[in-house]
Amino acid sequence: MATLLWFRSDLRLTDNPALAHALAVGESVYPLFIKEPEGENPWALGGASRWWLHYALEELDKALSSKGLRLIIREGDPQKVLDALVKETKATHLCWNRCYEPHAIKRDTELKRHFIQAGLDVSSFNANLLVEPPKVANKSGKPFQVYTPFWKHCLTLDWGSVASVSWKKQVIPSRWPKSDKLSTLGLLPKIRWDKGLKEAWDPSAQGLKKQLRHLKKIITSYSKDRDYPAIEGTSCLSPYLHFGQISPREIIAACGGASAMKKNQGAETYLKELFWREFAYHLLYHFPHTPKKPLRPAFEAFPWRQDKRQLKAWQAGQTGYPLVDAGMRQLYKTGWMHNRVRMVVGSFLVKNLLLDWQHGARWFWDTLVDADLASNTLGWQWVGGCGADAAPYFRVFNPITQSERFDEAGDYIRTYVPELAKLPDKFIHQPWLAPEEALEDAGVRLGETYPRPIVDAKESRQRALEAYQAIKKTP
C-alpha cells in the first residue's frame, strides 16, 4: 500500500490539498516530478522558465527532505512513468493538484481514466485557483468575457481556505525507487546566460519569504506606485505563483485576508490583480484555442505586417524608443518586465510595428521567468485588441508620452539602456530630438551607439488606426 503524489505546478508543501490527502491516506508517500518529453507540447517551457523550475525543484526536494521524504524525478511520458512507479512501489493511490492548460486537462483526463481502470484510487484537487473555471458562469450559464462582471460575481463565491497539512512519520517509505538527478534534466542553460536572472531573483523559499515581506510593505500604496517601473511597487510574486511555490490563497492570507484587503485601496487593487489571473485561467479553460487564435474571429484576417528585422530590433531592445528598449532589455536580462512596460512594448509591437501579437506572446513565453499560458494569452490578446475585454482599437500607447509620464526622471531607462545614461532628463525620452552638442556630451552617436527610431510614432499610429478600421468592416 502506497500513494504516489505527483507534483506539477504546485511545488510547495503548504496549502497543498493533494499532499494533505496523501498524508491522510496514511501509507507510504512517494512524491514525484515528471519531466515530460518536449516534442508533444507546443508550449514546452522557455529558457527562463526552465531556469526557474530547476531551482524550484531543488527547493521542493529540500523541503521534502526535512520531512524525511524525497522528490523522485523521472523523465518521460507520464503514463509510462506512473505505470512503472505503480509497479515499483505497489501504489494503490495516486493524487495530484489540477492544472488548467488545455493539453494538461487532456493528459490528466486520460491518465485518470487509465489508472482508475487499473484499479487505483485516483484523486485530484484544486490548489492553485481561487475559483475553478467550471464553477464560474453568468446567469445564462455561459463563461464571462468581461472582467468587471467576472470580478463582481467572484465576490459572491467562496474562495476556499488554506489547506492544512498534518505530517505523520509512517508515510516515510522504507525503500526508495531510483530517481534521476535534477541536473540530468538539463534545465539550466549550457551557455551560462543566466547571470542576469541570478542577480535579479532568488527562487528559493527564502527568496519567496523576502518577496512576501516586500509585498506587505508596499501593498497600501500599490494602486499608485505599481505604474512606475523605476519603483519597486509591484509584488514580483508572479514566478513563484506560476510554479505554485505559493498559492493565491496563501497570498491573501499573508495580506490579512480578503475582507481586510477590500478595506484598503492599494490592497483591493492587488486583490483584483490576483483575479485577473483567475480571469485568464477562466478564459483559457473556456476558449482553449486562444493561445493560437484570436478570440474574436474577425481578427484572423488582420493585415499583420511581416518584418523580421523590426521584430528582431524589438526583441533586442533596439527600436530607438528608450522606454521600449529598456523594457525589452530588462526582459532579456532579468526574465521579467514591469507590467506598465509590458503594455507599452506590447502596444508598440502590435500597433506601431503592426506585427502579429503571437510573435510577442512567443517571445515572452521564451524569455519570462513567470511565463504563464493563461496570463500571457490574455495579455497579448488584450493588447492586440482581439480578445475578451480587449483594448479599444484607438487605444495606441504613445511610447514617448508613456515614458515621460511613468519614467519622468528616466531612472528606469538609464538602468537598462546605459548608453543613454548621461543624457539630460529632457532628452532621454526622445534622443533623436536632442541637439548635437547634448548628444556629444552624453557620448551618444545616433545610429551607432544607439539606434534612431525604427518607425515614426505618429505615422505608425495612423497606419494602425487604418488597419484596425479595415477589420471593423469585415463581417
Add this chain to the structure above:
DNA sequence: TTTTGAGTTGTTCGA
C-alpha cells in the same frame, strides 16, 4: 424578450 448601462491600464485636438 427586450432594453439598458457599462466596459483595466490612452491619445489627441481644440476650446
Add this chain to the structure above:
DNA sequence: GTCGAACAACTCAAA
C-alpha cells in the same frame, strides 16, 4: 497649461 470631448461600435450582463 488644463480640460473635456471624441475616437466607434459592439458585446456582454443583468434588470
